[in-house]
Amino acid sequence: xxxxxxxxxxxxxxxxxxxxxxxxxxxxxxxxxxxxxxxxxxxxxxxxxxxxxxxxxxxxxxxxxxxxxxxxxxxxxxxxxxxxxxxxxxxxxxxxxxxxxxxxxxxxxxxxxxxxxxxxxxxxxxxxxxxxxxxxxxxxxxxxxxxxxxxxxxxxxxxxxxxxxxxxxxxxxxxxxxxxxxxxxxxxxxxxxxxxxxxxxxxxxxxxxxxxxxxxxxxxxxxxxxxxxxxxxxxxxxxxxxxxxxxxxxxxxxxxxxxxxxxxxxxxxxxxxxxxxxxxxxxxxxxxxxxxxxxxxxxxxxxxxxxxxxxxxxxxxxxxxxxxxxxxxxxxxxxxxxxxxxxxxxxxxxxxxxxxxxxxxxxxxxxxxxxxxxxxxxxxxxxxxxxxxxxxxxxxxxxxxxxxxxxxxxxxxxxxxxxxxxxxxxxxxxxxxxxxxxxxxxxxxxxxxxxxxxxxxx
Numbered sequence: 001x002x003x004x005x006x007x008x009x010x011x012x013x014x015x016x017x018x019x020x021x022x023x024x025x026x027x028x029x030x031x032x033x034x035x036x037x038x039x040x041x042x043x044x045x046x047x048x049x050x051x052x053x054x055x056x057x058x059x060x061x062x063x064x065x066x067x068x069x070x071x072x073x074x075x076x077x078x079x080x081x082x083x084x085x086x087x088x089x090x091x092x093x094x095x096x097x098x099x100x101x102x103x104x105x106x107x108x109x110x111x112x113x114x115x116x117x118x119x120x121x122x123x124x125x126x127x128x129x130x131x132x133x134x135x136x137x138x139x140x141x142x143x144x145x146x147x148x149x150x151x152x153x154x155x156x157x158x159x160x161x162x163x164x165x166x167x168x169x170x171x172x173x174x175x176x177x178x179x180x181x182x183x184x185x186x187x188x189x190x191x192x193x194x195x196x197x198x199x200x201x202x203x204x205x206x207x208x209x210x211x212x213x214x215x216x217x218x219x220x221x222x223x224x225x226x227x228x229x230x231x232x233x234x235x236x237x238x239x240x241x242x243x244x245x246x247x248x249x250x251x252x253x254x255x256x257x258x259x260x261x262x263x264x265x266x267x268x269x270x271x272x273x274x275x276x277x278x279x280x281x282x283x284x285x286x287x288x289x290x291x292x293x294x295x296x297x298x299x300x301x302x303x304x305x306x307x308x309x310x311x312x313x314x315x316x317x318x319x320x321x322x323x324x325x326x327x328x329x330x331x332x333x334x335x336x337x338x339x340x341x342x343x344x345x346x347x348x349x350x351x352x353x354x355x356x357x358x359x360x361x362x363x364x365x366x367x368x369x370x371x372x373x374x375x376x377x378x379x380x381x382x383x384x385x386x387x388x389x390x391x392x393x394x395x396x397x398x399x400x401x402x403x404x405x406x407x408x409x410x411x412x413x414x415x416x417x418x419x420x421x422x423x424x425x426x427x428x429x430x431x432x433x434x435x436x437x438x439x440x441x442x443x444x445x446x447x448x449x450x451x452x453x454x455x456x457x458x
Contacts, residue, residue, distance in 0.1 A: 007034045010107035012083045014040035017306030018113035020334025036076045055139040056183035063403035085278040085446035109301040114273035116307035125246035127432040130266040164260035166202040172267035173209030181207040182364040191418045205235045210242040272308040280443035284310035292352035305333040315356040361387035
């Protein structure tokens with residue numbers, strides 16, 4: 001009796017791109033057309049743009065972590081782990097599960113959407129003493145840490161210790177860094193009223209970036225407006241400056257200043273997932289070089305998108321232009337690549353990806369925001385309405401929308417709360433502890449592992 005096996009579609013990553021791809025595949029493919037498998041350490045989609053609001057306590061962590069299993073139609077098999085290597089020739093993905101078991105997952109079609117990791121540099125002490133803002137765990141941890149600094153400063157009898165615990169440094173003048181500094185500064189400004197022994201003047205926030213402008217994508221006027229808002233709140237902004245070295249109780253800037261601090265938050269950009277390096281394929285600034293259809297040239301059935309792929313930006317009409325690593329592109333690329341996978345399965349022609357950028361929104365907390373929807377520059381409450389309206393509409397489920405809206409309304413009426421949740425252990429967890437960048441294999445190790453497993457199976 002002949003057994004006909006269904007094509008195996010493997011999707012790597014449950015970010016905006018991966019989840020949108022899986023949802024589209026489930027809607028448009030009948031169950032007997034293909035088997036769909038998703039590789040992700042967590043069975044939820046994280047709405048990353050709202051992470052600073054989790055760190056500041058405006059939103060609860062579960063409100064922006066949308067379960068992948070809520071849909072009654074969900075039939076995708078989930079492997080709880082991360083892809084650590086791909087053998088394109090053998091069509092095998094090597095996976096490390098959350099229990100550190102190594103699996104070999106064969107595929108017929110693979111969609112690579114592993115996302116990105118925090119970009120770091122060879123700065124002494126950086127990974128040992130800095131916090132990141134890329135995961136839900138990091139956001140919750142930073143909130144605990146910042147409130148703990150207020151508690152410890154209030155209890156301290158040492159003026160030097162008190163001063164160092166009440167200074168905070170954020171590196172990165174992009175959207176993540178700017179929103180993180182803005183939201184957390186509002187938290188400490190509100191919280192210090194509950195600490196009568198603390199001098200509010202001792203709380204200082206520093207936002208630094210090596211670039212000459214804050215969020216240059218916003219343009220000159222809006223970028224300047226954002227700076228004015230932050231400076232009016234008391235945040236010290238230093239441009240053209242980075243970190244020379246980091247220690248447990250102080251940070252040295254490249255301009256020679258030494259800032260006593262116990263809190264260094266690093267948000268200076270992202271790079272493609274280390275998984276891309278295991279493919280031994282052409283890259284563009286670390287991102288996988290793909291066609292406008294999001295296919296990997298020379299390899300049938302291999303698609304890549306999102307932060308880890310250099311997808312040509314045809315809407316710009318400029319040679320060499322690639323899509324920026326933003327949520328609006330990732331979501332649309334996810335749906336588009338699913339259509340191209342289905343077209344390939346059915347022997348139809350694929351379509352190139354084209355999307356014109358809808359604009360930018362920056363939520364600075366409270367009534368402060370700057371937005372540029374469709375090129376229209378907005379500030380204040382209109383910008384805040386656009387920013388929150390965009391984020392709210394982009395949330396995937398009605399449950400998530402309800403939770404976020406409820407959190408926003410509760411925060412507006414009742415204000416912030418300053419409770420430490422207890423996530424912070426006695427052993428500090430820093431940048432190196434949240435992103436497992438040492439878990440990936442080299443291309444040679446991938447090939448050797450797959451070949452060794454194949455010999456054992458024979």
